[in-house]
Amino acid sequence: xxxxxxxxxxxxxxxxxxxxxxxxxxxxxxxxxxxxxxxxxxxxxxxxxxxxxxxxxxxxxxxxxxxxxxxxxxxxxxxxxxxxxxxxxxxxxxxxxxxxxxxxxxxxxxxxxxxxxxxxxxxxxxxxxxxxxxxxxxxxxxxxxxxxxxxxxxxxxxxxxxxxxxxxxxxxxxxxxxxxxxxxxxxxxxxxxxxxxxxxxxxxxxxxxxxxxxxxxxxxxxxxxxxxxxxxxxxxxxxxxxxxxxxxxxxxxxxxxxxxxxxxxxxxxxxxxxxxxxxxxxxxxxxxxxxxxxxxxxxxxxxxxxxxxxxxxxxxxxxxxxxxxxxxxxxxxxxxxxxxxxxxxxxxxxxxxxxxxxxxxxxxxxxxxxxxxxxxxxxxxxxxxxxxxxxxxxxxxxxxxxxxx
Amino acid sequence: xxxxxxxxxxxxxxxxxxxxxxxxxxxxxxxxxxxxxxxxxxxxxxxxxxxxxxxxxxxxxxxxxxxxxxxxxxxxxxxxxxxxxxxxxxxxxxxxxxxxxxxxxxxxxxxxxxxxxxxxxxxxxxxxxxxxxxxxxxxxxxxxxxxxxxxxxxxxxxxxxxxxxxxxxxxxxxxxxxxxxxxxxxxxxxxxxxxxxxxxxxxxxxxxxxxxxxxxxxxxxxxxxxxxxxxxxxxxxxxxxxxxxxxxxxxx
Numbered sequence: 001x002x003x004x005x006x007x008x009x010x011x012x013x014x015x016x017x018x019x020x021x022x023x024x025x026x027x028x029x030x031x032x033x034x035x036x037x038x039x040x041x042x043x044x045x046x047x048x049x050x051x052x053x054x055x056x057x058x059x060x061x062x063x064x065x066x067x068x069x070x071x072x073x074x075x076x077x078x079x080x081x082x083x084x085x086x087x088x089x090x091x092x093x094x095x096x097x098x099x100x101x102x103x104x105x106x107x108x109x110x111x112x113x114x115x116x117x118x119x120x121x122x123x124x125x126x127x128x129x130x131x132x133x134x135x136x137x138x139x140x141x142x143x144x145x146x147x148x149x150x151x152x153x154x155x156x157x158x159x160x161x162x163x164x165x166x167x168x169x170x171x172x173x174x175x176x177x178x179x180x181x182x183x184x185x186x187x188x189x190x191x192x193x194x195x196x197x198x199x200x201x202x203x204x205x206x207x208x209x210x211x212x213x214x215x216x217x218x219x220x221x222x223x224x225x226x227x228x229x230x231x232x233x234x235x236x237x238x239x240x241x242x243x244x245x246x247x248x249x250x251x252x253x254x255x256x257x258x259x260x261x262x263x264x265x266x267x268x269x270x271x272x273x274x275x276x277x278x279x280x281x282x283x284x285x286x287x288x289x290x291x292x293x294x295x296x297x298x299x300x301x302x303x304x305x306x307x308x309x310x311x312x313x314x315x316x317x318x319x320x321x322x323x324x325x326x327x328x329x330x331x332x333x334x335x336x337x338x339x340x341x342x343x344x345x346x347x348x349x350x351x352x353x354x355x356x357x358x359x360x361x362x363x364x365x366x367x368x369x370x371x372x373x374x375x376x377x378x379x380x381x382x383x384x385x386x387x388x389x390x391x392x393x394x395x396x397x398x399x400x401x402x403x404x405x
Numbered sequence: 406x407x408x409x410x411x412x413x414x415x416x417x418x419x420x421x422x423x424x425x426x427x428x429x430x431x432x433x434x435x436x437x438x439x440x441x442x443x444x445x446x447x448x449x450x451x452x453x454x455x456x457x458x459x460x461x462x463x464x465x466x467x468x469x470x471x472x473x474x475x476x477x478x479x480x481x482x483x484x485x486x487x488x489x490x491x492x493x494x495x496x497x498x499x500x501x502x503x504x505x506x507x508x509x510x511x512x513x514x515x516x517x518x519x520x521x522x523x524x525x526x527x528x529x530x531x532x533x534x535x536x537x538x539x540x541x542x543x544x545x546x547x548x549x550x551x552x553x554x555x556x557x558x559x560x561x562x563x564x565x566x567x568x569x570x571x572x573x574x575x576x577x578x579x580x581x582x583x584x585x586x587x588x589x590x591x592x593x594x595x596x597x598x599x600x601x602x603x604x605x606x607x608x609x610x611x612x613x614x615x616x617x618x619x620x621x622x623x624x625x626x627x628x629x630x631x632x633x634x635x636x637x638x639x640x641x642x643x644x645x646x647x648x649x650x651x652x653x654x655x656x657x
Contacts, residue, residue: 005520016508315504318465319565320493320521322486398465402504 010333024301027294028341032374034287036349039370042280044363049272052197053265059235064224067261081259083222091245098238100230101130106223113179114167123205126213134226142174142189145209153211158189162203183216199361295385302334302389313393314401327394334386335379342378346371410477413439418471420457431457433627444599446618447608454627459608463496463575464488493521497566501578503558505550511561512546518569536564556587563594576607580614592617593640
């Protein structure tokens with residue numbers, strides 16, 4: 001007997017018991033919905049996180065006093081370390097062959113005023129070196145800070161797009177004076193809009209020359225140094241050179257651990273991946289349990305179906321149906337049933353993921369793999385749990401089956 | 406097929422059931438030859454073994470002992486699937502309770518044997534529609550069994566029995582669930598099938614029904630009690646152009 005005939009018969013049987021079919025499928029629908037939604041959200045987050053983390057560029061590393069800290073103890077130890085100084089940054093820029101752009105940065109929050117508008121606790125970044133290149137900062141208006149600005153400790157500032165919007169309300173900012181804390185700065189540029197990452201605006205900052213920053217806030221702040229390698233291939237050697245230079249300058253004895261930290265975006269990605277892959281396994285496992293429960297329900301309903309249709313099986317056998325014809329009919333029916341549930345689950349899962357993406361900052365990415373996985377798993381479960389009822393149907397004695405009331 | 410060999414040979418057929426510790430001999434050595442084109446009634450009281458004989462004859466069951474040859478082929482020891490194949494090709498069943506699939510329309514019910522014979526959808530539908538036309542149900546093809554009268558249902562069953570052109574039409578109390586007039590229509594249809602040269606074997610306990618056959622085999626206690634040819638009583642009062650006429654025409 002042809003396959004299409006089996007499918008036709010299966011669909012007919014499902015239509016004949018619409019409500020029962022739906023209730024039977026609920027477990028499968030919930031399971032597949034969960035799988036699709038989870039996969040879509042996690043993949044969406046993966047894409048988002050890697051996009052944002054690597055926004056700076058893949059070949060940037062940052063040296064600071066703390067490094068990649070994962071525990072309170074590490075943090076307490078790191079607090080005792082020597083500060084990293086501007087001299088360290090200049091040494092890396094001067095001595096490392098693999099280093100391309102080098103930026104020294106120090107940051108604290110302060111109020112920013114223009115006219116009668118006051119913005120509270122805006123991150124004020126004091127920078128020296130190639131900040132525009134390292135951070136990939138583009139300008140919407142005006143110019144960048146120059147080496148001259150930095151050397152001469154000029155009170156000039158490049159402001160973030162959001163700061164510009166809030167202070168200047170759409171008017172040009174160039175040439176106007178703003179107050180940061182108690183100090184007046186001349187605005188020379190406005191950075192282009194970057195949008196937000198992880199729910200935080202990336203356009204809320206003011207950049208000033210590091211020397212000017214230190215004049216206002218003092219020199220007793222550890223700075224962080226961000227370095228790009230000249231190309232991707234020398235990323236590792238740039239880190240090694242920076243490490244060697246700093247160890248020498250800070251007098252770290254051979255064999256002792258670094259008293260500073262080197263951080264790359266890749267480290268955050270790894271941490272994130274570890275976290276999400278664990279969450280992924282757990283969530284998919286839970287969804288898998290509901291799929292198995294769904295499979296058991298399908299098996300149960302197929303048993304009922306075989307009993308109900310004992311006479312039909314007898315008739316079919318009397319008319320020449322072989323064992324495998326009957327087996328095929330009920331297997332296809334179970335698979336069709338669960339595939340239908342899988343398809344509904346896929347649609348609901350996509351809808352759920354898009355809904356979550358719409359009402360929360362979590363992004364969603366619906367992938368073909370998720371859909372194929374959802375449909376494949378549900379069909380597989382239908383086949384697996386359909387085998388036993390189908391085999392029972394196939395083994396029925398036609399005489400007994402024909403006499404069945 | 407051998408020219409001299411009968412269509413069907415039973416030789417010393419036995420069937421033993423175990424009920425607990427007891428052995429029940431449903432058939433205790435039945436020998437019977439049936440020629441092609443015979444119209445034969447199998448009679449007997451309940452417990453005589455006629456149901457068992459019919460099941461074995463219809464290849465629904467295997468005998469415990471003895472031989473069963475159909476069209477020159479020994480089939481007493483075939484596997485389930487081989488028996489299924491013979492039922493499909495050689496036997497057309499007509500049951501007392503019609504045994505149509507309740508959720509399928511008349512056309513699909515008649516298609517079933519062709520589906521299991523592996524015929525393609527187009528040819529199959531044509532053949533099924535033809536078979537329904539011969540029993541006068543062309544206008545009822547899309548009706549489900551519950552939308553048909555008892556007589557119409559049994560005619561669908563006859564169309565289904567005929568559709569794969571079997572060697573034997575095997576009818577089990579085919580008029581048992583029908584009133585006399587409708588029953589006569591069905592018997593007229595069998596008569597027409599017989600006149601077309603097909604072999605008709607009917608199991609019944611009604612003398613009146615058996616009187617339409619040309620040979621009557623009576624069973625008692627699992628053995629043949631008598632086996633006689635008889636002058637068949639013709640069906641009277643069935644209008645021309647009804648079931649008989651159409652089946653006759655289809656045979657030409």
